[in-house]
Amino acid sequence: MKILFDRIDEPGLNTLEVYQRRGGYESLRKALAMTPEEVLGELEASNLRGRGGAGFQMGKKVSFLPHGTIEKYLVCNADESEPGTFKDRELLQKTPHMLLEGLIIASYAAAASRSFIYIRGEYVQQADVLDAALAEAREAGYVGERILGSEHSLSLVVHRGAGAYICGEETGLLDSLEGKRGNPRLKPPFPANQGLYQGPTLINNVETLATVPAIMRMGGAEYAKLGTETSTGTKLVSVSGHVQRPGNYEVELGVPSRQIIYDLAGGPPPGRTVKCWFPGGSSAPVLTGDDLDVPYDFDSLAKAGSMLGSGAIIVVDDSTAILDVALKTAKFYRHESCGKCTPCREGTNWTVGMLERIDRGEATPMDLEIMASVQEHIIGNCLCVLGDAMAMPIGSMIAKFKDEFEAHIETRRLQALEPVEA
């Protein structure tokens, strides 16, 4: 079942003409004919869970916004930076109007009158496509004052980020959008109460908002029949790493993970086996080849000790040393840590230091225990989830591949002791 990727490669889908020919903006018309409460009711009925990483129910998030005449903001998080995740890029590039339509409907349901799309700076081409689509939508009266003759007005600004992973964290994004250094804020207050410019703010991922037109078209209850009971609908999954056909695939939530990795993405190259895989971007604890039959949905993955996260599967086959996977992951988070809170700033740096020491043959098995305890001290103690995003996968690797780490330590230590040949 394809909803977001339905005929995604149709030429010119990024233009208003083709999008409208395919029934685009009909959902918006339908929504504007309803009351905002009814639209919100459909969103809640769909049980759509946020596609950005946390998996929070979108309709509930909208309902958290305070009511009344206070000015509200809607921010679309298009700062897709999680390693292995490239689904929003394809949506932005090929069907930007679907995002715009979803965003406008959501703003109507949330009674937000100002909106922003924060797109990561590296998405230059996608931002240009989005700008062009926005200009078309504005021209056609979908964005601006009194949309399609209704009472609803919306201003929309596309803001390009400057290339920091932390600006994908919702409060870091808000600070960056306000022109400040992109550092996460303390929560509470949550953005629904005090977000952008201290106003109530709804923040949603690109994919989440792009799903909204389909929900309006199908009806929330009908959409909720897709997927599993707690993970409704379809999901874009970015598959990368050691697979034969990497790319974005749209699947119904709840399919076996093996089906995605093997049937859709072709599995690892011939003769290799899956050693471990990140089910939801590099922040998710790794699963092993034994976990391939776990259904791909929010709750099953959580039960298996990992998470669906941003919906990005990174496959590592048996040709790769787990130390290299850990080092690459830890280095990314050290580089992207904003430095605001202690455990993340120091913990990521320390972890990289220890992993590098293992690599140089200067470590002992005791270092493995220290490294595991450092991960424990990071998890749950940080200001935002960036620290956890390193500590969870690294912790899981140490737990699941302890023998390999120990063997690695020993081998490298002996190598380092050997005299260098002249």
Next chain:
Amino acid sequence: MPRPAQNIITFTIDDREVKAPENAMLVDAAKHGDVEIPVFCYEPKLGQPVGACRMCLVEIEGIPKLQTGCSTAVKDGMVVHTQSERVKAAQRSVVEFLLINHPLDCPVCDKGGECPLQDITFGWGGGLSRFIEPKRHFVKPLELSPTIAIDRERCILCYRCVRFSQEISEDHQLVLLERGTQSYVSTFDGHPYVAPFAGNIVELCPVGALTSRPYRFRARPWDIEDAGSVCTLCPSQCNVTLTVRDERVLRVQAREHPEVDDGWLCDRGRFAYPALGGVAQANGAGPAAAGARVVEPLLRDGGELRAVPWERALSEAAAGLSRAGARTGALVGGGATNEEGYLLARLMREGLHSPHLDSRRAGALPLDLHRALNDPGLQARVSDLEFAHAVLVLDTDPIEDAPILDLRLRKGARRHGLKLHRASAADLLDSTRAAELAQLLRDAGEEIVILWHERLTAGPDGASRARAVLELADTLSLAGTAGAGLLEIPAHSNGRGLREAGVLPNAGPGLSEPSGSDGADGPDGLDALAIAGALAGGELAALLLLGEDPLAGGQRDGAETELWGRALERASTVVAQATFVTDGLREHANVVFPAQAYAEKEGTIVHPDGRIQRLRPAVALVRGREAPRAQWLLISELASRIGLDLDTHTAATASQRLFDAVPFYAGLTLEEIGGKGVRWQDRPAAEAFPGREQLV
């Protein structure tokens, strides 16, 4: 603006029930149960908590994750654990994380011994480090500013200094550069951090990353003693703690007083102390140089001021003054205390029978106006500036005239929605503009404070401008409104106290009708400007200067300075008490007595909002020798040589004489004033304030 009401609730911390104000942050609420939650980045003075250091993690029943005590508001029935194994493990790990890049150079660090990082490591840390990788390195120390050194290796990135610069002083100069573990504090482009309140970041820093360059390596915490006093370098009268080693002031720190300074100091107050010693010592060997600290009496001898014994100076001064008698004028200013002003007024009025004394630069104002402007019902307090709906800043720039009030106004505007309006004297006298101004203020709300400077009442229009201020206050009904009123910044730091002590040509102690020596109402004396004219014209012959040099730079305009030049030239006797030899004194004074600086002084002063505060002597030596005789003693000795017994033998009796003489200070004791001062308007004796009739 209504101030937040406090609701007391009960919560449980470490298995004990504790009462605390509702919505206080847990870190503060815990203190009500004598529980300390360690913090680094939390500092309520800096505004909203940021939760960056993670030191204050605590366990709250019902919440799965550990929470930061600095940002969690306490609620009724909350159950908090700060001693559970989980919390202890988290605290140990945060200390370990903070120390892995800290150089641990405590033995050579200025902060060692008074360092929160040391204390918390000792109290909550694990005592061991498992970190063996190389530490982060920076070039150090660097000059962050001429007064502040920065050691980036010691920095634990708590954000306090950056938040101060961004949200308190709002100079927006300090930022964090780079990211993650490479982050460091700097100005944006590396220029020196020069700002009026920069020094506060040294005190805010919880480690030795920011140190005071004048204090660097001068003492360790076990070498020093603290002495509480009040800074008299401007009318803000911030409460300070002087760091003293071997009878020398080595450092000035804030002594937080929410009603006075809010815990901040300006850089003038913080870094001026090395100057208290003067540039060079005036001694018997040579003539006194300008800028030198006066440490012994100086007498004009062959055209130069030379040191002489006290007895000689006293008899010369007494003889000169006695000769002039009622043809003597006196100016009082600088940091002169109430007692000094009161005793000097008695010396003038009763000893020399001269009413010609003044403590105002602005010239005489009718007594009824003095009384109306200082009416206890019309006085705003400093904290009203923060919570008022609107403040009218009239004829003053607080950053120049009373710097710490600038921070208070910024706080009000940033946190409580204070509306700020500025106007000049000309606006008040123009009836259209005055009406517009009144409307603007009235639109903001009822609680309005008018912050004005003494210079508003200067010159021939002074009285009419003062009446215009009173009229505006009346239009806005400031007198009857709590949290509203007038706040005057005087030209001298103790301007208000000196006036209340009777150092005015037309008022006795307590703004009473002046009296002659026989008890009858005396004639009004000459004001400062008229004294200059009378000296220049020969009607007056002698001048007594207490903490004032009318020729000192920039205080008076050109014509007035020129007049004072002629006045001092013509005066037959000029007797001064001064801390420093100034050009004016070197040129014109016949006798210069040494005066104590505020660190050496004992007495009381009055804050612009009526708070009577105590000065306490912190050091007994000046430049290695005994501190000068107290001014009250000197005046008393001069008086006795002139034939007047002031019956004052200790500093405490001097204060007592003053409290007895000012009706609205009645019953005051030094104990009541204590370390925090007392506003006389808040005491029952305030009812004795003279002439509370409506003027306008």
